[in-house]
Amino acid sequence: MASFATLFSLLTIAILSFSCSSQFILPIEKDPLTNLFYTSVGIGTPQHNFNLVIDIGGPTIWYDCNKNYNSSTYNPISCDSKLCPKFSGCTGCSGPFKPGCSNNTCAANIINPLVNAIFVGDTGNDVLFISHSKVSNLLSGCTESEVFTGEDVPLKNLPKTSKGILGLARTKLSLPKQLSSSSSHKLPNKFALCLPSSNKKGLGSLFIGGIPQQSSFFKFQLTKIPLVINPFSTAPIFTKGDASYEYFIDVKSIKVGGEILNFKSSLLSIDNKGNGGTKISTMKSFSVLHSSIYSTLVRDFVKKASDKKIKKVALVAPFGACFDFSTIGRTNTGLDVPTIDLVLQGGVEWTIYGGNSMVLVNKKVASLGFVDGGKKPTTSVVIGGHQLEDNLLEFDLVSSKLGFSSSLLLHNARCSNS
Template sequence: MEKSLLLCLLLFTAYGYVLAHYNSPEPLVSTVSKNPILPIFTFTLNTNEEFFIHIGGPYIVRKCTDGLPRPIIPCGSPACATTRRVNPYQCPPTQNTIINGRCACKATVFEPFQRICNSDQFTYGGSLSMSTLNPRSPSVTFNNLYYLCIPKPFLRDFPPVVFGLMGLAPTALAGWNQLTPPRLGLEKKFALCLPSDENPTNKGAIYIGGGPYKFRNIDARSMLSYTRLIKNPRKLNGYFLRLKGISVNEKPILLAQNAFDFDDKSDGGVTLSTVTFFTTLRSDIYKVFVEAFSQATSDIPRVKSTTPFEFCLKSATTPFQVPRIDLKLADGTIWKLFTANSMKKISADVSCLAFVNGGDTAEHAVVIGMHQMENTLLEFDVGRSAFGFSCSLGLVNASCGDFQTRL
């Protein structure tokens, strides 16, 4: 048995424990779904409102279509000043507005699919409720949260059931921070298990405020390896990792020593995204990586490429397996990507390498996309600047749907 699989199995069994007597504050939890129309992940608030998960969004965005006036946040307030610090770098600085003779704060959201900026009133009020794992207190309601109010339908191509955007960036006004007030005693973190797209009925889970992450009556925190989150001074809304190398079939690919570093303009670096479908590599990295992968799969027949992929293989055998891809992180941890996360099945007998060429002038060296995150437990411990990741749950014959969001 491969060492990494054996390690994952040992972690799964040796450190798991029944959580019936866990006395820590209960985290907030909800089921995650992959939308069948657009490749986005959503979860439920207020029992019937779906919110789009965006780990690069600096705050909560809600549709405001009732035409009612909203409370004004003064232009000179600390909350308004915070929105200026986390204004999406893709968008111009936001200009405030005048409402009833008062200067009212406006904020901007960047729509990642059409790549447009949308500004409107930044406000507070209303309520949002979210489930917990505590049977004695099955939900918690939050009042007077700060949010960006978009009166016209936000993200016009989104399905009608998507009520808003839950920004989960490492910012003061992000959803995870507003939903973990001191009174609840929760940790400043959130965790995601994004369902695989192979079956549109698959479900996942989101936890806000820490563990336990209930997985077949064990605590799945035991499955996590950790690395440090680093900051990008110009892009405060992103989660960045320090990547030292990529290996294919345990052989490092040959790259410049600083290939993954930020440059003097804060471009480059390695980030994570829930709005990027497949991991994207800058051209200099991508070309070397694909060449190494090509050599490691020389015994598998090639087939014609399929947009957006450039490297595709005949996958007639069952099960179809390709060499493992390792992302070697700065502190010695390794994020291992097996076939389910490294390949995308296109048809019954064709699978493509699920990595995309970002071009010579790509904004980042590497953007780790949704496909590589699926069916893996990911913890964003913002309070401790740490990122935790499990092995692929498929290695233990499990899926994100095995996480418990109800007792």
């Protein structure tokens, strides 16, 4: 008869295996040319591995099913199916049947936010391979990239190795929602993101279902704030009355070096047309600010930097403040520059240290990593990827809350080695 210790060990292993299998963990890499982030998933039969760009504001999963792609497990969704989103339209094809070429098929809106166009593809379900697991009947869009000609094509401005986009937005067809709705997985409707600052230090992580207890990230205490729903859609295509599926937070004010910036505070609120406010985006390399906010930030940051004897140098586009790298000190959170604080609801502060505020543009120059979004942007503050690196974020879509760590560098940790 097996000993109690043996039975206990087997039970422990079984519990841990169940816990680990209840969430999916995907590796995140950073593309050094575009500064975008992507992960790898397997799709179809036989399995085809695709690098998909991570878009937390993306409504769907879509990929390039070009002439070299096929899958025996692909099933197109018919136009009259309950799974076909309302007002999607219908597509057809005169060629041999394959993913991206079928008749009476529910059209998919292929959205690449880096291109000023919307492309049409097909909606279908197929198997998805993630975290060494096989997920059946996952809905996605696919499009044959080579049928599009001209300047705008679906994969434009994405990393050269990427073949589509993995959407994590607040929609029925995003990856977190589909996996939380699956009868075979029943994951919590949440996800966590930890973006790497460099592939040289290791890969980051995307946790579908939240941060696993077995992960070393679980030890970090997250500050939780409400996610705000913009009642007006910010999508490139939508139906009147749709709310935005992107992730907004309620920033009340912004500080530099502990002092509040002086700009029109109403820019931080969402107005009756859906303009203004603050959202989070992985498709913007650097945070983008309304011109009024940006000019004030740059002015006050330069003044505070001068107080620290940091020497200003000629600008390097697209940045509005650049400095002599040799005059900047070092700390465990990056370059020793004035901190930038996002003051949130209830007085909570999200502090941006030098590791996230500064960009080393060459060996001699470091620039403030924020850019001017113009005088009439739809959203006043878009927090971009550089400001999110080495920060642990958890999006809980049930409680509609965001948990954030601020810089993991404070704890001598990184997204890539924690």
